[in-house]
Amino acid sequence: MKVIFSILLFLSGFIYAQKSIVDALSEFNYSQLKSKFDDYYDNDKVSESKIIAQYYLQKAKKEKNNLQIAEGYILIHFNEDFPTALKYIDSLEIITKNIKGSLYPTRTYLMKGNLYFKYDYLKKALDNYIIALQYAKDQKDQKQIAYANINIAYLNNYLGKYAEAAKIFRYYLYNPNNITNESQHNQIRVSLINCYIELNKLDSANILIKEGQTSAFTGKSKYSVNQYLYFSGYSNLKQKKYTIAINELAKTYNFFSSINDNNANYALYSLGKCYDGLNNKEKAVEYFIRLDSNIQKTNITFPELREVYTYIIDYYKKKNDKEKQLYYIDRFLKVDKKLDEQFEYLSTELPKKYDTPKLLQEKEDIINDLKNRKTFLYTSIGLLLIILLILAYLYYNSKKTEKKHKQIAQDLIHSIEHKNLEVSDKSNVVLLQELESATENLPLDSFENNVIQNNESLTEEVVEKIEIKANKTIPEDVIQNILKELRNFEAKELFLKKGITLANLAKSLKTNTAYLSEIINTHKGKNFAAYLNDLRINYALNQLVVDRRFRSYKLSVIAEELGYNNEQAFSLAFKKKTGTTLSIYIKEIENSHQY
Template identity: 60%
Template structure:
């Protein structure tokens, strides 16, 4: 074995640095880590022997790929120490970009962003287009991670379709395509995603690569999941997951597992969902790699074991959920604050400066632009003030609503209930509806009371016609009774019941508050999230987000 290894090292001596580097990435990208590590060691040894400072730095870079985080970080620091006196555009920008990638790979997105910002700063100062592009691409990945997929897609699309071989090689081109597909899938641009997936599959077949076909299989599985073609999605995602697991692609494996679980959810196969999410939890605990969608997997497991009355497992997953939720919240809060401050705002300011410098040559246009920008500033200021005023109004309404919900008596004494019912019956007698027999009115009111008590208003697809049929009356009588005795239309009556229920449950049930908006809307009987939020705002004069935020704020103080 030793002799064979020496022969391999001897055979590397015939290659130039650029050739060695290409061979390293070819092995590394195909998960042939021992071979890539051997080349990296030889590369560094050769560079040190020749006292070539730039190539010594590159040797440290190649070696760090095959090391654990703490050791890899030391190698990156060695790059910084080796290149600290080098003049030119490559360093120190490259050090920060490499370090940012290392932090990103190890799920420390806060540190990753800080290093990417520094890399971008030095790349711009040195007018290094290639490294500026790399920094922008990496920051776009973070934007995508926190859900700003529209913004991220702009960057990925730009570098995909404005290809410059000095900036993006074939590998980077493929990475941009994969990233753009992910953004399209998240933003619902499924046709655009499908076109790029097919394009990527064709390229992968030409390159005879094993990794890319499996990555595109994962993307195709996710695409079919979005189309609700669950069986096809399961086949594609299962194949991708098996490959990622065998290749130690932990991050991709976890994403594949999560989407696999969503596909089983679509088929309502609870056993497979639990089995998949349990494996996902095992992977998360093992790798400590998280992503925002994990919350949904844990809430599913918690609810599942709650139904099974398995307190031990319920507590186990609650504990894991809280730990991950805290980490995600910290990362999300930092990224959503620092990205605009450190990246978006400087970019906008730079854009503004470029415009002003250009318009100095054209005085008329300069003043025109300044005038427009001033108007825009006032318009934005007006909109901002209006938004703040609306926000304060929404908060006040939300606080009053929460207070009124909390003040409601949970159980009314029987005597009080009977008194209320008697009062209602008296009022009902006084309200005589022409052409409707009194017995029919009483019967309908009794059925409506039962409808409210048993919370049938949460069922989907309720119409005036379906409710009339279920209580053995006609739509005319039902509509007249509701208009007269409830003093509202059927649609308003139904929405009032649902929103009143939502107000109370959101205060009392913290897990209900953690559900995705679409899930909450579905539980309340709405066909989609938009219908629910519109009904909520119309009914309460505040927004759902303001209401939930005020609940969380109040309960955090208690």
């Protein structure tokens, strides 16, 4: 009765503790619960992770959230035995049947494949991975494709195809692309270390071991710490550092055996190899026999067991122990049969169902890549030809424009030189005065017609202004006086001063802006700005021809000499007035003066 009372007290205490935990979990959302589960599971806190998984599933069912119910089945199956875990995965398949998106059914087959792999049903593991891969490809889900490829790489690693497996592990280790989480990243690194050790790339393996140990100690994961300690021991075994290896491997065996993890068997195998390396066959056989005992309990095999049984058989053969020799021959045959079945299937089906389709896909990708390259090449050539044609057209136009500008410049130069020869005793300004004088006495109608006929640059708007202003009446004496003052303004080259405006010029001529503007428009056939600009440009045209020193000035200096505020304003005014550029004009002057 006392014993029963004690048990009841214990149970009530456990139920109360469990209720407290559940109450605490109610504060967390699904993401936080998943994070807590991972933390407990990775640190081998089985009971705590079980409680979280069960609460997660109950919460999802209560809320009728099918997607989270599916996640609950996944979490809860991790801590169950094979038959129970398989039932949860079957439930996962049912609950996700109508869930849309690319996650399912791919994930279901990946989970089922992993479960079969964990319990050494490698044929079924492969079949499920292949189905998952096909679904992932159909859905074009790169993350799920990656998971399928990684899991198949684990099978290649198991089969001893270390180079093929290492290629996949290395790619996803250094190109995670948000595909792997921290736990998956760690497992990929562990698998790559194993490949490197088996391929005798010990320097690469040791770098990853140190990297993993740093990460494991930071994360305070005992499981990961012992994983990397195991590989450190295995690496030392390969380097024949047997004493160091034994020390490390013994620690990992104690840890993994305490949690019934299959890595304990690999530690036993490596310890036996160490003692064999030290020529201590008795100790080696002791570890190998302990390994066989574990294999009988779990029925989980691995290829190196063949070596183990032949070693034990050979040992008892030398001891002339027929009974034990016969016993381990029988054990060898049973294990070998299973290994043969799995290896035969995997060796046949992996190339047929995975390697060949992968090669065909790579072939198709290469063909498509070549087609794309050709398309890109032809497109590039086409674009290049178009660009060349445009450049050729622009070059032709620029040459044509340059030729036109040269011709204009040459005509201007010849015209100026011809006038200078005819009136060598007169300055350019005097010539202008005479022209103004000649037009001054013409009747208004005659002058108007002369301007319109001989100045093609005048627009209809200017002509209209001339006609309007012609109708306005200004006293004749005022007109003559202003024209006289303008001739004086031109003769003294006062137009070269900076800052000349209609207002300040009218003031200096002792008239008003209205009269001055009208007379310039009427008698000069242009507005004040054009009148001032033409005087300056005409001066520049002549001065550049006759004055070599003036030609040698910088553009900014020439612009300032002519009264412009800056060289840009002068360049634009020069081209607008003459139809050519200043640089071409000067160049043509230099060319004409060479002969």
